[in-house]
Amino acid sequence: MTYHGSVLKKSGALLLAGAVIATTWGETVPLASAATATPSSKTTVATVSAGKAPVTATAFVQAMEEAATLAGVPFSMDKLSGTTVQRKDAALALQTWLKLESTPESFKDVPDQASFAGAVGALNTAGLMKGYTDSLFLPNGVLTQNDVAILKDRIYNYIKPFVLEEATITDLQAAMTQGKLTSKELVQKYLDRIEKYDDQGVSINAVLTLNPEALKIAETLDEERAAQGPRGPLHGIPVLVKDNFDTNDMPTTAGCICLKDSVPAHDAEQVKKLKAAGAIILGKTNLHEFAFGITTSSSLGGQTLNPYALDHYPGGSSGGTGAAIASNFAAAGMGTDTGGSIRIPSSFNSLVGIRPTIGLSSREGIIPLALTQDVGGPMARTVSDAAIMLDATAGYDKNDVATAYAVGKIPSSYTDFLDISGLKGARIGVATELIPSTKAEEKAVADVINNAVEELKSLGATAVPISIPNLAEINKYPSLSGYEFKFQLNDYLDSLGEDAPYHSLSEIIASGQFDKSQEQSMKTRDARETLETTEYKDIVLKRTQVTRESLLKVMADNNLDAIIYPTSTQAAGVIGEGQNSGGNNRLSPFSGFPAITVPAGFTTDGLPVGMEFLGRAFDEGTLIKLAYSYEQGTHHRQAPKLTP
Structure with missing residues (x-):
């Protein structure tokens, strides 16, 4: 084996941790301090x-x-x-x-x-x-x-030889820098896994479309790396995106047959940012059609399976991304979240999923479900990978006015918060009301979360039992997807111009080219005539106000860094028997505050369970710090045995 090039540089790195320089008068100085000292004849090693x-x-x-x-x-x-x-x-x-x-x-x-x-x-x-x-x-x-x-x-x-499975983005960059791997070879490795496990074999059915230019793009990025070095941590890294992100080189379908040939003229803003960072959009993943539900089935892609238990749901609506990243079909992925659609499939697939603060990342070019609640965010196997993806996708976009709120609130890098000791001294609110155990399915999850609380304590955190004010009132409010979808989908279709296959939700319904199990839901949404109603405005204003104030009050009263609870009150359900996730996932979209789910363990049946950290607006850095410390202190993530 021949090695060449260099590994990722760590500024000021030393050979030793804890080494000292001793002076002639007996004083010892840590090398971290000595690095800035002026050498003199009085110092010896x-x-x-x-x-x-x-x-x-x-x-x-x-x-x-x-x-x-x-x-x-x-x-x-x-x-x-x-x-x-x-x-x-x-x-x-x-x-x-x-x-x-x-x-x-x-x-x-x-x-x-x-x-x-x-x-x-x-x-x-x-x-x-x-x-x-x-x-x-x-x-x-x-x-x-x-x-x-x-x-x-x-x-x-x-x-050590490069091993693809469970390789982090940092691992991949190191392998490419050391000459063990090229981006083109990496793309082919992921394509091989998709063919082996998604298209045949266990047939996870997570990927809808593959980028026919992926290998060529990778080759170009390899040439760029050789000529001038990598652009950053995502240079030459293959990622998968949910098929409601616009891509100008592949169809964007929302999982619906009605849009199977719709290729937008422009990339979604977050896709554009990923490409600018050097990432390769390897393909598009299946989703619950138009992001309506949490079981991930669509008229175009069919039913996606859970790689941990093929007869179980993968969660949704970003279940294709969840199952694909869990199965090591790409380094990381992107999902969208209106009610829980990043966090639920992340929980069900032993992944890290970040729902950012509304306004941190642009929604431009994402097929909407309800823009009042919609966000796009990363799904990855590790907190560090999710942080790298968030770095690449966050930022102001003049075409999404909500992103103006984030100006001045985005750190230089979310990876700066990857602190293994991040839980030491932290105060974590345990939302005990959100850990139900009445049913057997809930108890299986509750047992994992209660154990996770003890793990938080062992890692230096103070766990504070809390009761969220006005929780019953908050839970009575509905999601706005039943209100906004028709109008915002029609706007999206209009943005496609003359090439749009359909120009309204009414036309799609009339065509019959969609998942018939959603027909009544689509007709109900299509029947809504206006958003200029007192009912709608009360939800937008009062729901947001009461949720934000309730969360901020309980955090201030108890001096909390974050609140935790099970991402879903039940683990993945059996396909055909329905899926219940509870209402925990509503707190983040109803408030607009960020949340991150991290693997907390497995039920006795071997199904993954996620724990969600909720924080204040634009405080993703703190959530990443806490989640990373928990992840590194527990290492609950396990790859599915069905896709070795």
């Missing part, structure tokens, strides 16, 4: 790190052999002279073994003409041996036991 003794040459070679054996790759390294190992000698030995190309370096203490200069540059570039400071490599420094332990781990991660 300690030969011990974190209290560990220097390692022998034999032990160093043995450690590298163990890393190679663990990774399953060949190992060959000449015996090193001397009893201990200097950093320059380690760099030369590793360069030879890993066949790394010599690379220029800029350390003040490494002469350009030195025999080890190219090796130092190569190891530094590869992220395997960084400098002790930005300007000093200390080539004569002696490796300690702690040094070698960290180096062994880095070498293992560098040389």
Whole structure:
């Protein structure tokens, strides 16, 4: 195996965590501080790190052999002279073994003409041996036991063969940077999995359309990477989007036969942002037709299956994205959420799903269900991947006035909130009323969530039982999809211009080209004549006000960072027997506040359960911090065994 290039750079990274520089007068300074110190004749490098003794040459070679054996790759390294190992000698030995190309370096203490200069540059570039400071490599420094332990781990991660299943976006970028993988090869790997598990075999039936240009786009992005480096973390990364996001190179159908040939002239704003970040839109996923329900069946795509239990629903309406990402058909995906359509399928497929604050991300180019509640957001296997996707898709759009509210409220990167200790000192409100256990199906979920509360405590959080004010009143309000859909769909069809296959909901109903099980719902919506009614305006104004004020009050009264509850009060239902998710998912869309669901475990029947964190407007960063800490402290996510 040949390696070239460099791994993702971490500014100011050091070889060691916890190493120290010792001064001649006995003071010890952490390297993190010493990195900014001015070198002087009074400073020397300690030969011990974190209290560990220097390692022998034999032990160093043995450690590298163990890393190679663990990774399953060949190992060959000449015996090193001397009893201990200097950093320059380690760099030369590793360069030879890993066949790394010599690379220029800029350390003040490494002469350009030195025999080890190219090796130092190569190891530094590869992220395997960084400098002790930005300007000093200390080539004569002696490796300690702690040094070698960290180096062994880095070498293992560098040389281990690439494994597609459950690979994170960061894993994929590292593999492409190290030369183990190209974007074109990655696209083909995902296409192969879709063919193996979606089109045949267990036939998950999650993907509606594949991008015929995906391989060509990947090849172009590979060329761009080679010429000028990656645009960012999504460069060359294949993603799947729910088929109600407009794409100008594939049909956008909402799962309906009536729109099977409708190719919009423009990408949805979030799709446009993903492409600009270097992501590849690998294809479009099935959804509950027009996003009406939570079981994900459509006249165009049929019934999508749950990869954890093929006779169960995948959730909805973004169930195609949920089942596909859970099955490793792409790195991550996009869904939409009007009532719970990102979070429910994320919960049912052991995924992380983010419903952003209304206004954080543009809805332009998404086939609407109810714009008062609609959002688009990421669905991923990890919190970090979801944060990367949110970074790419959030932001102002002049064509969606709601995004003006987010100006000045979006951090430089949501990945800055990925704090493994994020739950320490946090105060989490436990909405006990939202954890029902009357029915057997509810108890199975309640058991998982109650255990998750104990896990939150063990990770440093204070769990505060709360009662949400006015909850009964909030739950009496309906979703606005029954009010707004007709008018906003007609506007969307009008935006398609003369090429629109139909120009109104009435025409679609008259055509008969839709899922007949939704006929009555469509006719009821079509019969609504106007939104200029007191009933509608009261819902828009009073429902929003009472929900926001109730949530803000209970959070302020209890000094809470977030509120948690089960994403769905029941796990995935058996296909044909109906699906109930409860009303927990309403709090986020009724208030406009953000929510993130994260895997909390599995029922005794092996069905995934999600726990939802709800926060204040535009406080996605805090939710990501809390969810990441919980995820890293528990690691509940498991890949479905049916799509190995």
